[in-house]
Amino acid sequence: MADNTPDAAVQAALFSGAPQYEFFAQAKNLLPVTSMAPAAVPFEFPAGPPEMLPNTFEFEGETRNVHALLGATHTSALLVLRQGRVCFEQYWLTGGREVQWISMSVAKSVVSMLVGIALGDGQIVSLDDPITRYVPELAGSAYSDVRIKDALQMSSGVRWSEDYSDPTAEIFRLSEASGPGGSVDQFMTTTQRESPPGTRCVYNSADTQALSMLVAAATGKSLTGYLQEMLYTPLGMESEGHWLTDGHGRELAYVGLLMTARDFAKFGELYRNHGVWQGRQLVPVDYVRDSVRADAPHVQPGGPIVADHAFGPGYGYQWWLPAGGAGDFSAIGVYNQFIYVDPARETVIVKLSANPAYGTSTREADNRDLENIAALQAISRR
Numbered sequence: 001m002a003d004n005t006p007d008a009a010v011q012a013a014l015f016s017g018a019p020q021y022e023f024f025a026q027a028k029n030l031l032p033v034t035s036m037a038p039a040a041v042p043f044e045f046p047a048g049p050p051e052m053l054p055n056t057f058e059f060e061g062e063t064r065n066v067h068a069l070l071g072a073t074h075t076s077a078l079l080v081l082r083q084g085r086v087c088f089e090q091y092w093l094t095g096g097r098e099v100q101w102i103s104m105s106v107a108k109s110v111v112s113m114l115v116g117i118a119l120g121d122g123q124i125v126s127l128d129d130p131i132t133r134y135v136p137e138l139a140g141s142a143y144s145d146v147r148i149k150d151a152l153q154m155s156s157g158v159r160w161s162e163d164y165s166d167p168t169a170e171i172f173r174l175s176e177a178s179g180p181g182g183s184v185d186q187f188m189t190t191t192q193r194e195s196p197p198g199t200r201c202v203y204n205s206a207d208t209q210a211l212s213m214l215v216a217a218a219t220g221k222s223l224t225g226y227l228q229e230m231l232y233t234p235l236g237m238e239s240e241g242h243w244l245t246d247g248h249g250r251e252l253a254y255v256g257l258l259m260t261a262r263d264f265a266k267f268g269e270l271y272r273n274h275g276v277w278q279g280r281q282l283v284p285v286d287y288v289r290d291s292v293r294a295d296a297p298h299v300q301p302g303g304p305i306v307a308d309h310a311f312g313p314g315y316g317y318q319w320w321l322p323a324g325g326a327g328d329f330s331a332i333g334v335y336n337q338f339i340y341v342d343p344a345r346e347t348v349i350v351k352l353s354a355n356p357a358y359g360t361s362t363r364e365a366d367n368r369d370l371e372n373i374a375a376l377q378a379i380s381r382r
Contacts, residue, residue, distance in 0.1 A: 002145070010081075015164040016093040017356055019354065020354040021074050021076055022094055024094070024354050025096075025099050025101060026066075026094075027102045027258055028100055031256075032244065032245045032247070032250060032370070033242035033243060033256075034245055035240055035241070036224060036240065036242070036243075037068050037233075038226065038238055039233050039234075039351040040233075040238055042237065042238040043236025043237075044238065044262075045085060045262065045265070046084070047086050048085025048087040049087060051087040052088075053066050053067070053088065054066055054378050057069075058374065059371050059374040064371070066379070069371065069372070069375050072355070073335075073372065074093060074354040075095075075336075075352070075353045076091060076092055076093045076353065076354060077095040077096075077101065077351070078350070079261045079262065079265055079350040080348075080379060081265055081268075082346060082347055083346045091261075093354070095180055095261070097260065097261070097262065099260060100259055101352040102255075102265070103255070103257035103259065104335055105254065105333040106264065106333040106337045107252075107256060107257040107333070108331070108333040109318050109331035110231075110265070111253050112152060112291060113231065114223070114226055114230065114231070114319070115148070115281050116317075117230050118218050119284065120284035120287065123218040123219050124148065126318050127147065127152065128149060129151040130145045131213075133211055134217045135213045135217050137189065138210065141186070142157065142192050142194075146210075147197060148214065150197040150213070151208075151210050151211050151214075152207075153198075153201060153296070153299050154203050154318075155197060155229075155299065156207050157193055157197040158191050158192070158204055158206060158207065159191070159193065159194035160194070160204040161308075162203050162306060163203065163307035163308055164359030165307075170206070170331065174187055176248065178246050183250070184246045184250050184252065188206060188209060188210060189214065190278065191206055192235075199298060200305065201298045201304040201305065203304060203305065205254035212251060222251070224251060224271075231267075233268075234282055235266040235270065237259070237261065237265060239262075241257070241258060241259045242256075243256050244256025255333075261350045264339055264350050265348055268331075268348035268350065270346075271283075272341050272343050272348055272378070273280045274288050275287070290316070290317060291316045292316045292327075292368065301314040301321065301322075301323035302314075302323070303315075307362045322377070327342075327343055328342040328344070330373065330376070334358055335359075335369075336351065336368060338376060340344050340373070340376040342377070345381065349379060349380060349382040355368060
């Protein structure tokens, strides 16, 4: 019998070409979630000198229109910070300053922050430790003896395809486990090894889910509770936030963080400032540095594999590193979600989107990840 719950309906519609901006703005009302409270003393970014967006940017040898890209990718929020001040903020479609939008894989970068905090606090001893030192439930799975660092760099060696146009890909098995009655923890025990850990960077949402299990086991707290304590409250989040969960209450760490654009921007501003927020070191500075550099050949630009092809940027600890060596970096999620950080220009940009063509193929012309990066770089460098 078909499952006609809202959970099944919205999952079935993803990567189909159907518009998603209504769902992305209302996910907290359609799917099971945990919640994080806004800070008792919220932080509000001050206003900076207003800016206009550049009209054009360069991509693949062509001059393209910024506003056309924003429209085609169903952009619902665009926020530009310079030196921590709001210089551009606009919402379209179902976006809005109070709208808690779904992060998609931007959440992966947040999970990495929590790993760094637990490492700094000594709850994780070393990134060279195997994940199974802390999560023995994964012994016997593909994560047996996989180093924490290898999972951070999407280099676990787990057999995986993140091809959203292929219904047989492993990502859809994980998605099924994330739905009604499913268990992502149980799914994780079924993963299989394909290559030696630390040798290939293959984009893999299960690696992030393994890291979330690590954080929960090492700290003795839920991912929601640990994020609330270590980042959500200290960063002065203005609005309530949520994590999507599976049928057993386990957070979907790889995809399901629901927050406002301004609150997402605080993560970018934290990393722009080397893990320091208002004079307090929230994430260890060495960990932040290591998170945004590619320190091995297989994670250098052109090395990471996404779906069936090499992807242009390099990879750090769950952060993407655009080619070119400019020092910029980005959290990226499907459907064109971005927290883009350009330290050299003291700029953070949040783009929340619902690109309807995303995942209908593996082509850049549909997914537009690299084109969006080029546009964000043009906005930053204007």
